[in-house]
Amino acid sequence: MVKGGYTTPEKEMKEIFYYLIFPGFLFSALVGLMAGWIDRKLTARLQWRVGPPWHQNFTDIVKLLGKEVIVPEGARLTFLFSPYLGLVSAILVAASLGRIIISPANSFGADLIVFFYLLSLPAVALIIGASSSRNPLASVGVSREVKLLLAYELPLILSIITVVIKSNGSLQIGSIIQQQMFFGSNIFSFSGALAFLVAIFCMQAKLGLGLFDVAEADQELMCGTLIEYSGLPLAIFKLTKALMLYTVPLFIIVLFLGCSLSPALLIAKYLMLLAIMILIKNTNPRLRIDQVLRFFWRIPTLAAGAAVILAMLGL
Amino acid sequence: MSHKIIVPIGPYHPLQEEPEYFQLYVEGERVVDIDIIIGYNHRGIEKLSESKHFDQVPFLVERICGICSSSHPYAYVLAVENILGGEATIVPERALYIRTIIDELQRIHSHLLWLGLAGHFIGYNTIWMWAWKYREPVLDCFEMVTGNRNNYAMFKVGGVRRDIKDEDIPVLKKMLDELSPAVDLFRGAIMDDPVIKMRLKGVGVLTRQQVIDWCVVGPTARASGVNIDIRRDDPYGVIERLDWNVILEKEGDIFCKTVVRILELYESISIIRQSLNKIPKGAPIDAEVKDIPAGEGIGRVEAPRGECFHYIKSDGTNRPIRHKIRSPSFMNVASDKVSAVGGTISDATLTLAAVDPCYCCTERVAVIRKTDNHKVMNGWDLIKLSQEKTLRLKEVYYGRPE
Numbered sequence: 001m002v003k004g005g006y007t008t009p010e011k012e013m014k015e016i017f018y019y020l021i022f023p024g025f026l027f028s029a030l031v032g033l034m035a036g037w038i039d040r041k042l043t044a045r046l047q048w049r050v051g052p053p054w055h056q057n058f059t060d061i062v063k064l065l066g067k068e069v070i071v072p073e074g075a076r077l078t079f080l081f082s083p084y085l086g087l088v089s090a091i092l093v094a095a096s097l098g099r100i101i102i103s104p105a106n107s108f109g110a111d112l113i114v115f116f117y118l119l120s121l122p123a124v125a126l127i128i129g130a131s132s133s134r135n136p137l138a139s140v141g142v143s144r145e146v147k148l149l150l151a152y153e154l155p156l157i158l159s160i161i162t163v164v165i166k167s168n169g170s171l172q173i174g175s176i177i178q179q180q181m182f183f184g185s186n187i188f189s190f191s192g193a194l195a196f197l198v199a200i201f202c203m204q205a206k207l208g209l210g211l212f213d214v215a216e217a218d219q220e221l222m223c224g225t226l227i228e229y230s231g232l233p234l235a236i237f238k239l240t241k242a243l244m245l246y247t248v249p250l251f252i253i254v255l256f257l258g259c260s261l262s263p264a265l266l267i268a269k270y271l272m273l274l275a276i277m278i279l280i281k282n283t284n285p286r287l288r289i290d291q292v293l294r295f296f297w298r299i300p301t302l303a304a305g306a307a308v309i310l311a312m313l314g315l
Numbered sequence: 316m317s318h319k320i321i322v323p324i325g326p327y328h329p330l331q332e333e334p335e336y337f338q339l340y341v342e343g344e345r346v347v348d349i350d351i352i353i354g355y356n357h358r359g360i361e362k363l364s365e366s367k368h369f370d371q372v373p374f375l376v377e378r379i380c381g382i383c384s385s386s387h388p389y390a391y392v393l394a395v396e397n398i399l400g401g402e403a404t405i406v407p408e409r410a411l412y413i414r415t416i417i418d419e420l421q422r423i424h425s426h427l428l429w430l431g432l433a434g435h436f437i438g439y440n441t442i443w444m445w446a447w448k449y450r451e452p453v454l455d456c457f458e459m460v461t462g463n464r465n466n467y468a469m470f471k472v473g474g475v476r477r478d479i480k481d482e483d484i485p486v487l488k489k490m491l492d493e494l495s496p497a498v499d500l501f502r503g504a505i506m507d508d509p510v511i512k513m514r515l516k517g518v519g520v521l522t523r524q525q526v527i528d529w530c531v532v533g534p535t536a537r538a539s540g541v542n543i544d545i546r547r548d549d550p551y552g553v554i555e556r557l558d559w560n561v562i563l564e565k566e567g568d569i570f571c572k573t574v575v576r577i578l579e580l581y582e583s584i585s586i587i588r589q590s591l592n593k594i595p596k597g598a599p600i601d602a603e604v605k606d607i608p609a610g611e612g613i614g615r616v617e618a619p620r621g622e623c624f625h626y627i628k629s630d631g632t633n634r635p636i637r638h639k640i641r642s643p644s645f646m647n648v649a650s651d652k653v654s655a656v657g658g659t660i661s662d663a664t665l666t667l668a669a670v671d672p673c674y675c676c677t678e679r680v681a682v683i684r685k686t687d688n689h690k691v692m693n694g695w696d697l698i699k700l701s702q703e704k705t706l707r708l709k710e711v712y713y714g715r716p717e
Contacts, residue, residue: 047444136320140344140660210438211510219330219436220664284510286438288661289344291513 023098025091025243032242033057035274039245042278057242064235072228075132082129083229083236089121090243097250100173101261107174115173115251116160119206122240123149126215126225129237133228141224144289145215148205151296152212156202158304159195163255165311166192173254180258187256191310196256198300198307200276203248205296207241210281214289249273318342322660326355330436330664333674337651337667344659349652357678364638369395369607372635373470376625379642380675381465382428385421386618387640388470389414390625393551393614395472398607398629402551409598410474415552416487416590417461417469418616419583423494424453425619426576426583429671430501433573436668437514442504449497452490459483474601484591491584498580505573515570519654519666522567529650532643533621534575535670539567545617557589569669576671607633618643620671642676 018024036057044051071079093115099106127145130138164171166186167179186192205212216224229237253269254261287295325336334355340348360379364372373388380387396402402411427450434442454464460479461467469475479487505511521531526539536543544561546554562578564571609631616623621643628637647670655666692700 043440047441048448049444136322136341139320140322140341143344213438214661217438217661219438220661222329282441284439285434285442285514286661287510288514288659290659 018099019091019095023102024095028091028094028098028243028246029239032239032244032246033061035245035270036242038271038274039278039281042275043282046282061235061238064230064238065232067231067234069231069233070228072133072135074134078128078132079228080233082125082132083233083240085128086122086125086240087236087243089118089125090240090247093118093251094243094247097173097247097254100177101250101254101266104174104177107172110171111173112160112164112171112176116157119244119248119251120149120153122244123206125240126237129229129233130225130227135228137221138225138227141215141217141221141227144217144221145225147289147293148208148212148215151293152202152205152300155198155296155300155304156206158301158308159198159202160255162186162191162195162304162307162311165308177254177258177261181260185257185259189311190315191307192256194303194307194310196252198304199252199256200273201296201300203252203273204277204280205292206248207244207277209277211284211287212292213286214292217286249277319347324664324667325352330668331672331674335672335674335677339655339660339663341660344661346656346658346660346663349655349663351648351651353648353674353677355678356674361638361640365635368633369472369629369635372638373472374468376640377466377468377470379640380673382425382673383421383618383620383623383642383676384466385417385469386616386623387625387642389418389551390614390616390618390623390640391627391638392470392472393616394612394625394627395607395614395629397612397614398610398627399472399604399612405602405604406474407599407602408595409478410600410602411553412590412594413475413479413600414470415554415557416479416587416594417467417475418552419586419590420453420457421467422583422619423580423587424450424457425671426580427453429576429619430505430573432668433569433665436665437511439511442501446501449494449501452493456483456487456490459486471601472607473604474599476601478600479594481596484594488588488591491588495581495584498577498584502577505577512570515573515665516568517566518569518658518662519669520566520568521650521654525650525653526567529653530646531621531650531670532646533618533671534562534579535572535621535647535650537562538564538571538575540565543622545615545622549615551616553590553593554586556593557586559586569665572669606631620644620673620676621647642673644670644673644676648672648674648677 020026034054034057037052037054040056041051096106096111097115100111123145127142127149130145131142163176163186166189167176170176170179180186187196204210208215216226221227226234226237249270252273253266257269319340319342322339322341323336324330324339326334336352336355338350338352339346340350360375364375367375372391376387376391377384393402396405399405406414427446431443431446431450434440434446457467458464460483461469461477469477521529521535521539523539523541525531526536526541531539531541532543540563542561542563545551547561559582562575562582564575607629609629611626611628614625614627622641623643624641626637626639627635630636650670651667654669655663658666
């Protein structure tokens, strides 16, 4: 991402700063863990409970770092490496997306596609890690995670295509933002609103929250995919989750609500999406995996398809 | 190609609070067979009961199950009173009312408990917390009337141990008045929610014939349209003088089981209200019972989970020589064998929970099938093993003992 073809130590330091501190790992992990706390606290208040103190999620991570790492017999390497794969891809998205929001000029190539793939990688990492643990409950969790991925990717792609069509076929997030700055957010049109609704459900599934938390289903599978993880790898998965809780809504905001990205508005929009997610999570039971597939491949896919057609008609 | 794996539910699993082991044989997500293994928590209550005298046994049997902790003592005292000539002939009027009130209060708290757990099992924790929040005033009333939230120690042969004070009656009525809207809320939130319907309708179905074949009892049977309720079929307390209905549903799926329990809450509230209005003032609450003559007696009570049956045989001494208990969950849990097979894992876990299983009630002696490869150890063998291990540890740390 270095322009001009040469690097200086100063620029390299800057790159490291971008990826590790702000807007990369450290910043997004802080935001994600705090968002996780908001989720836990609001959920608790909705359920007549007190809820944890603000630092609970940080304490949990620190506590996990000090715990013994138990590795099941089997594929040790994949079991221990997959958490890093998930974390690194989440950091990459968080850092690059953050830089693009700061200045749309930081956009590169067809970064929309890159982000889309990187955002799927944490789920893939979870699948690889869990299936190498050779636990029957984890394997059921893995099969559910795969089906979940298959279920929500199609409508998500369709709703992203809607956005691409609306910004004249550009696959660059920078130009999608600029387009929205000129013509207003994508959500303020029939096709955009429809695609946004679909994207909210996909986001819920991507984050494995309420209604779609089939892969971890603690009452059925005892945390399914994560069942064999402990200590540091588990902490890394939790961090990845926190990062995703920050990144995925940000991605949706950039695509659909990108007209003004000043810090105050950005925070307001993020909190709004978070509130929607918490509300869906707390007012719905968990679906069965076949119902998840049926749901996503019917209503949201059809709706997103309709959104694509509407966008092509210029609505 | 089919590839069968075993998904274990238990002996310790977040789904079941008690130690119980279900082996689900699974192809993909579909459950093709299920093994139910019990005996992790057997306490030998029936045998213990034979070493207690008649007045001590209620305290023992109410510890069979913390949730049905009035049904078991009630069924026991009914069995002893059966030897003496029947509940109605010896127990004073006021005690009969108090017994009915306690029994129905217990049904309310048990059904609310199950409702919360059912919400938890389908991943709907809001229902869980709300149900348990509204259950709390019921437990407070229990504490006020009996001194305990659970294990009430209210029942004795010939009457009850504690009176419901006059000043407690308005408090109980107020609790019931506040509970009704809460139950309305649950009825709306559960019976009209499309997602819950999607999850529960047509799942874990027990047909009418299967209910009869597997001797299923209680709300689980009533949800399949089998019209049995001990309160009506073999009345006890003052229940037959009150106006109430047996709730029946037809389909036998988990949704119907939920509906039956929610609607039964209304009936219980109504029964307690009527009893509180009709209870005679200032009357005695127990009759003096001197000796239990030789003979046999049975007591049947409609516990929140179904028919609770106690059999007592007396030889004229002060303790039972045989005490047989058949609790409802023992009958209901077995029916998982037909209702849970064929569904997915998600459905199976729900189905296991839908009979409102109480494993303390279900425990029986486990018979170990001895094969050539297995060594069976009893308690003493295990203690010996542990002593040997301690010796080895001592050798490591202190050197060889003298």
